[in-house]
Amino acid sequence: MGSAAPAEARSLAEPERQLFGARMLAFVWLPIAVITTLHYSTGMEQQWIHDVLRRCYYLPIVVAAFVCGLKGALAAALTTSALYVPHAFLGHVLGHHHHDPAGTLEKVLEIVLYNGVGAAAGTLAELERRRRVELVRALDEQQALVGQLVRAGRLSALGQVVAGITHEIKNPLHALAGTAELIDPLIPEEAEERGMWEIHVREIRRLQRIAERFLSFARPGPSELRELDLRDVAGRLRELIDADARGKGIRVEVDLPGEPVPVLGDRDQLASVALNIAVNAFEALAEGGGVLRIAVASAGAEEGGRAMAVLRLENDGPPLAEGERARLFDPFVSGRAQGTGLGLAIAARIADQHRGEISAENGGLGVIFSFRVPLLRG
Numbered sequence: 318m319g320s321a322a323p324a325e326a327r328s329l330a331e332p333e334r335q336l337f338g339a340r341m342l343a344f345v346w347l348p349i350a351v352i353t354t355l356h357y358s359t360g361m362e363q364q365w366i367h368d369v370l371r372r373c374y375y376l377p378i379v380v381a382a383f384v385c386g387l388k389g390a391l392a393a394a395l396t397t398s399a400l401y402v403p404h405a406f407l408g409h410v411l412g413h414h415h416h417d418p419a420g421t422l423e424k425v426l427e428i429v430l431y432n433g434v435g436a437a438a439g440t441l442a443e444l445e446r447r448r449r450v451e452l453v454r455a456l457d458e459q460q461a462l463v464g465q466l467v468r469a470g471r472l473s474a475l476g477q478v479v480a481g482i483t484h485e486i487k488n489p490l491h492a493l494a495g496t497a498e499l500i501d502p503l504i505p506e507e508a509e510e511r512g513m514w515e516i517h518v519r520e521i522r523r524l525q526r527i528a529e530r531f532l533s534f535a536r537p538g539p540s541e542l543r544e545l546d547l548r549d550v551a552g553r554l555r556e557l558i559d560a561d562a563r564g565k566g567i568r569v570e571v572d573l574p575g576e577p578v579p580v581l582g583d584r585d586q587l588a589s590v591a592l593n594i595a596v597n598a599f600e601a602l603a604e605g606g607g608v609l610r611i612a613v614a615s616a617g618a619e620e621g622g623r624a625m626a627v628l629r630l631e632n633d634g635p636p637l638a639e640g641e642r643a644r645l646f647d648p649f650v651s652g653r654a655q656g657t658g659l660g661l662a663i664a665a666r667i668a669d670q671h672r673g674e675i676s677a678e679n680g681g682l683g684v685i686f687s688f689r690v691p692l693l694r695g
């Protein structure tokens with residue numbers, strides 16, 4: 318679920334943008350300096366050498382366009398013009414006799430051409446760069462889509478198996494729970510067997526809860542997508558966890574923007590994503606208390622990507638193990654003895670259905686889970 322690879326690809330599509338970066342120094346500024354030195358040190362009688370050197374300037378100007386875009390090409394053309402003018406027209410004023418012997422019109426034309434070629438090559442290079450960035454972005458999106466499809470295929474195959482098994486288990490469990498209800502009043506409170514009986518009933522209830530969880534993974538309810546404000550999801554989460562947090566001594570901080578953050582989503586399913594992440598955070602914080610920070614923001618558009626709404630849940634519990642991080646969203650992956658390992662798999666599936674994604678990283682207070690869904694624009 319990470320997004321490191323696309324970011325890397327994007328940076329490859331970007332040329333170096335610094336005027337005095339290593340490539341500009343090696344392929345633009347150094348050649349211009351060498352040509353200029355040769356030009357100034359060539360005697361007036363060697364006209365053909367002056368002709369060649371004057372034209373050599375075009376090479377670094379064009380290279381600058383590809384290394385640094387329009388800005389680089391214009392900087393190279395203007396610098397070349399500035400360096401060439403004294404050599405072309407002011408040789409006698411400056412007191413040396415090595416000025417370019419070509420005709421005035423030819424020299425003026427050359428200077429105009431330096432700048433014309435710089436502007437044209439720079440513009441073309443910019444257009445090319447923009448097209449390349451577009452292509453890389455399209456490729457990123459396609460790769461993300463393929464990843465989603467592969468995951469969806471795997472999950473749906475697994476879902477069918479889980480649904481089949483759970484269904485077979487649920488019926489006898491239902492019968493067990495029903496008979497337990499009938500037997501319960503027959504065992505007196507003070508009977509020796511009462512303790513064992515309570516374990517029996519508790520375990521039946523636990524199995525029923527696990528079966529329900531398996532089914533909600535196997536057959537997620539249909540999504541009813543409608544426009545909603547992601548801040549309301551955070552607010553609802555807060556209501557749901559408030560009592561539990563107080564009981565466990567966990568401080569819940571909520572950081573919401575002043576403006577609405579509109580998304581297309583299913584209210585209950587988005588709350589379930591947030592709740593699954595928050596419950597995990599509570600389990601990670603254990604008895605020691607701690608902080609859970611819930612934040613809502615919008616992001617992405619300014620980087621040229623899809624504009625996304627982000628719900629972020631941070632807790633100050635111990636960091637995630639590096640090896641564990643990549644598999645957290647796979648079904649049945651759990652680091653807890655009592656865990657079924659389905660909470661995050663269900664959350665990731667809901668995120669997929671909303672064309673969003675969930676990621677986990679170590680940072681901020683300790684551990685950050687970010688849930689992103691496309692932002693609805695006005």
Ligand SMILES: Nc1ncnc2c1ncn2[C@@H]1O[C@H](COP(=O)(O)OP(=O)(O)OP(=O)(O)O)[C@@H](O)[C@H]1O
Binds near residue numbers: 593601634635636
């Ligand atoms: N905030 C967190 N800090 C540390 N570890 C976490 C955090 N959130 C999740 N994990 C790890 O990810 C694992 C998978 O979480 P997931 O919700 O999918 O399953 P689970 O909580 O073990 O079981 P279930 O949610 O189905 O009852 C957890 O068992 C835990 O090891």
Ligand SMILES: [Mg+2]
Binds near residue numbers: 597
């Ligand atoms: Mg969980």
